[in-house]
Amino acid sequence: MTIYKALTIAGSDCGGGAGIQADLKTFQELGAYGMSVITAVTAQNTLGVQGVYPIESAAISRQLDSIGEDLEPDAVKTGMLFDAEIIRIVAAKVEQYRWRSLVIDPVMVAKGGSPLLRQEALQTLIKFLIPLALVTTPNIPEAEILARMPIRTLSDREEAAKRFIQMGSKYVVIKGGHDRHADEIVDLVYDGASFVYMESKRVETRHTHGTGCTYSAAVTAQLARGKSVAEAVQTAKSFIQAAIEDQLGIGGGHGPTNHFAYQRRVRGE
Numbered sequence: 695m696t697i698y699k700a701l702t703i704a705g706s707d708c709g710g711g712a713g714i715q716a717d718l719k720t721f722q723e724l725g726a727y728g729m730s731v732i733t734a735v736t737a738q739n740t741l742g743v744q745g746v747y748p749i750e751s752a753a754i755s756r757q758l759d760s761i762g763e764d765l766e767p768d769a770v771k772t773g774m775l776f777d778a779e780i781i782r783i784v785a786a787k788v789e790q791y792r793w794r795s796l797v798i799d800p801v802m803v804a805k806g807g808s809p810l811l812r813q814e815a816l817q818t819l820i821k822f823l824i825p826l827a828l829v830t831t832p833n834i835p836e837a838e839i840l841a842r843m844p845i846r847t848l849s850d851r852e853e854a855a856k857r858f859i860q861m862g863s864k865y866v867v868i869k870g871g872h873d874r875h876a877d878e879i880v881d882l883v884y885d886g887a888s889f890v891y892m893e894s895k896r897v898e899t900r901h902t903h904g905t906g907c908t909y910s911a912a913v914t915a916q917l918a919r920g921k922s923v924a925e926a927v928q929t930a931k932s933f934i935q936a937a938i939e940d941q942l943g944i945g946g947g948h949g950p951t952n953h954f955a956y957q958r959r960v961r962g963e
C-alpha cells in the first residue's frame with residue numbers, strides 16, 4: 695500500500711475548526727498521512743481568538759528538520775506563519791528540502807478580526823515564500839493586500855491573479871467566500887495562461903470557521919496523492935462545499951465546518 699504524506703506548517707487552533715487541527719482532519723479524510731510543524735499556539739473557539747502564543751524559532755526549525763531529515767512529504771502547506779522570522783525559516787527549509795508541491799494559504803486574520811500575521815511580515819511573504827509556491831490560495835481581502843489593489847469585479851480578480859503569478863506562484867486560487875453580494879460563490883483558478891471559474895451555491899450559515907484552512911488542506915492532500923492542480927482544486931471545492939452544507943452546529947458563535955461530510959457523502963450515508 696502506498697502511503698501519501700502531507701505536511702502542514704501552521705498554527706494550532708485548540709477549538710479544532712481551523713489551523714493544524716483542520717488540516718490534519720482533512721488530510722486523514724482524503725487519504726493522506728498527516729504531519730505537522732506548529733508555528734504558534736492559539737487559544738480560540740467559535741466565539742473568537744482569546745490568545746496567540748508564537749513558538750520560538752529554534753523549535754520551528756527543529757520540527758522542520760525532523761520532518762525533512764526523515765519523512766519526505768509528498769506535498770506541504772503553510773497556514774498561520776505569524777511573523778517575518780518564521781516565514782524566513784520556513785522558506786529556507788522548503789528550499790533546503792526541495793519541497794516542490796507547496797500550497798501557501800496566506801492566513802492574515804481570523805474571522806472575528808484577530809490578526810494572525812504581523813503587518814511587517816507581508817514583504818517577507820511576497821519576497822521569500824510566494825515565489826516557492828505551486829499554489830497560493832488567498833481569500834479576497836488577502837489578495838487585495840498582497841496584490842496591492844482593490845478587488846470588486848471579476849476582472850479585478852483576474853488582474854490580481856496575474857500579480858500572484860508575477861510574484862512567482864505557479865497557480866493561484868482567489869477564493870470567493872468574502873464576496874457577500876452573490877448567491878453563487880466563485881473561486882478563480884489561474885495558472886498564468888487561462889482563467890477557470892469554479893462556482894458553487896452559497897450556503898447561508900455562520901458556521902464557516904476554518905473554511906480556508908480546510909480548503910487548502912484538501913488541495914494539499916490531493917497533490918500528495920499525485921493529482922494535478924486542476925484535479926486537486928476540484929476535489930477541494932467538493933470537500934469544502936460538503937463540509938459547510940452539513941454543519942455540525944457546535945459552539946455559540948462561528949462554528950467549525952464538518953470534516954466528516956465529504957466522505958460520508960462518498961459512502962452514501
Ligand SMILES: Nc1ncnc2c1ncn2[C@@H]1O[C@H](COP(=O)(O)OP(=O)(O)O)[C@@H](O)[C@H]1O
Pocket residue numbers: 832833834869870871872879880881894895896897898899902904905906907909931934935938
Ligand atoms: N458560505 C459559503 N458557502 C459555500 N462555500 C463557501 C462559503 N464560504 C466560503 N466558501 C468556500 O470555502 C472556501 C474558502 O473560502 P473563503 O471563505 O473565501 O476563505 P477564507 O476562509 O480563507 O476566508 C472557498 O472555496 C469558498 O468558495
Ligand SMILES: Cc1ncc(COP(=O)(O)OP(=O)(O)O)c(N)n1
Pocket residue numbers: 704705706707712713714736773774801803804805806810902903904905906907908
Ligand atoms: C491557527 C489558525 N490558523 C488559521 C486560522 C484562519 O483560518 P481560516 O480557515 O481562514 O478560517 P477563519 O478564521 O476565517 O474562520 C485560524 N482562525 N486559526
